[in-house]
Amino acid sequence: MAIGSTLSVGLIGLQAFIIQIQAFVSPGLPFFSIIGLPDASLTEARERVRSACTAAGFQWPQTRVTVNMSPASLPKRGSSHDLAIAASVLCAAHVIEPERVAHTIVIGELNLDGSVLPVSGILPILLHAHERGVTTAIVPRGNQEEAMLVGGIDLMFVSHVAELITLLGGNATLPDIPPATPSAPSSSIAAQHDLNADMAEVVDQTQAKWALQIAAAGGHHLLMVGPPGTGKTMLASRLPSIMCPLEESEQFEVASIRSIMGTLAAYGISDIPPFQAPHHTASVAAIVGGGSGIALPGAVTMAHRGVLFMDEGPEFAPRVLQTLREPLESGTVAVARAKGTMVFPARFQLVMAANPCPCGFGYGSAERCTCRERDRIRYFSRLSGPILDRIDIQVDVLPTGHIGAATRQTGPTSAQMREQVIAARHMARERLNDQGWTCNAQMSGAWLHEHTPADTIALVNKALDSHLMSLRGADRALRLAWTIADLEGVGAPRIEHMHQAIAMRTRTA
Structure with a gap:
């Protein structure tokens, strides 16, 4: 029985988890299967891995090859596990030394010609690996700049499966293939602001x-x-x-x-x-x-x-x-x-802009406004x-x-x-x-009620009696008053700070 093992890291949203990948080369009719809740892109890794290893001069076993990704209860997705799957199969076939890869994180997407492509999420992957005590990782050369941001972990960079084989003690011939380059970053959601704007x-x-x-x-x-x-x-x-x-x-x-x-x-x-x-x-x-x-x-x-x-x-x-x-x-x-x-995580500051009406001119005397x-x-x-x-x-x-x-x-x-x-x-x-x-x-409401001066609290209660704001709005107005006091270097909000905070919440300023 020949079993090869290596490690990878999976991402579910922003939550990372260690994946142990084991390959088992056993007697039987030629067949290659991947188990452990893989998604469609991961199931397709069978063809990418087989072709990439063949391109590196490795003769694929004409027997049954089974790859298991554990924990089997968690879904696995994406093509970033291609290189780890290839490493486990090569380890099971005794092409690379098992002890060199058994406790190493291996990340990378494979092309059919054996080249290793960069993947998204290298930073959180390596941060999680470092937190879990992993000391060695193999990542695509196209991710080198991002991977170097993480300290405390030994990094090795590869651009082809043949380079992985020679790096881990095997023999392979590296074809003449241009090095992988990072793919263009997506900007469909990101909106860059001008850092020079003042x-x-x-x-x-x-x-x-x-x-x-x-x-x-x-x-x-x-x-x-x-x-x-x-x-x-x-x-x-x-x-x-x-x-x-x-x-x-x-x-x-x-x-x-x-x-x-x-x-x-x-x-x-x-x-x-x-x-x-x-x-x-x-x-x-x-x-x-x-x-x-x-x-x-x-x-x-x-x-x-x-x-x-x-x-x-x-x-x-x-x-x-x-x-x-x-x-x-x-x-x-x-x-x-x-x-x-x-x-x-979504701890952001919401800034919203709005026109006063559909035409935009319903302010002041609204002379130019054409809206009903x-x-x-x-x-x-x-x-x-x-x-x-x-x-x-x-x-x-x-x-x-x-x-x-x-x-x-x-x-x-x-x-x-x-x-x-x-x-x-x-x-x-x-x-x-x-x-x-x-x-x-x-700040919590309880803290605000305990530490805010009594005369300032009295002004808030007066606003509540006038139905100018809700209880939640009152707490938010108190927080505003504390911030105004901080900007003025005052230890606690005064009545004038509270007046300004209430006015800012009701658009009367």
Whole structure:
């Protein structure tokens, strides 16, 4: 009995798990089977592996070859296990040394000519392998740059099956084949923001900039309402430039998500929070995740630790908007499918922009507005009460200023605003460190009621008696007041901070 064994790593959503791959070459009629809940692309690996090994000069056994992938209870998907399957078969056929590969992670997709192609998800795969104590990995040469981001693990890079055989103590002739190159990253969901864009480029809009600074300092959600051309999109796209830099652990979280989605090559490891701006025609699956079989992450997960910008908010389908309620509260999104429920991280800041009416000019005296009253009501009512109640800041962005250098008021730069945001966030972290929270948006209602001054609480109760906000809205207003106090360097919110927070929630500022 000849059995060869090696290791691979499977991904279900963002959750990784070690797979032991064993190949058994036994007497019998020629047959090659793969068992252990493989999907269609993995079942097709039989032809890729057989052809690739033959291209490396290996004579495929004219007997029965069985490959088992354990644990058998978990579904396996994708072509990233091709190279590991080939290694286990070569090990069972005594072409390579068993001890060299038995405890090694092997990742890579095979072409029919034996070349090894890069795969998506190398970063989370190697991070999980390192956490599980695996010290050696063999990965495609096309993934070398991404794989080198993970420390503490010995890496070997191959571009052909013959190179794998010689690397592990066997004899093979390497054909003259061009080296594999990384495939072009997908950008169907990712929306890159201009890292050189500066908040000072936005003319006037002092109130909106202050609202964005509060949102960045406290991790609050934001709604901007105003006619077309007033700078709502410019302001939103510059929000990452004033946010706190991502910590190292957060950078790897974001990079792992991008690696799985195939967009890491376009971004790399960066401390700049991600920015996602899906179109208003996006489906539920595109926003929260989905797809057939095993669900894939959506825009809310791609915006994890960053900003999800929904321009023309009322134009999104009501069903899409309602799906945001869970991630806005919990910071995660659960997508159920027949093969299991995927839980994706989705701790993002929602920034939404909206026109006041369908034509966009229903503000002030509404002289230019051509909409009927019922159309105005129907348009903005697409943003339901529960969604609006979860948005901390609601601010009007109205036309201001004139063209010309003499009248331009640009205000502070992104770098200056970012310094203030970092200082405010540092103050909040010192205050909340014992609770395990990192920003004011995470504070619980019980903590707020206990630590907020009594006169400030009294003002909130007065607003509740006037039915200006719900109990949830009251807690969100208290969090806003704490953030405003942090930006001003005050230890606790005062009455004037609370007045400003209530006004920002009710769009009366």
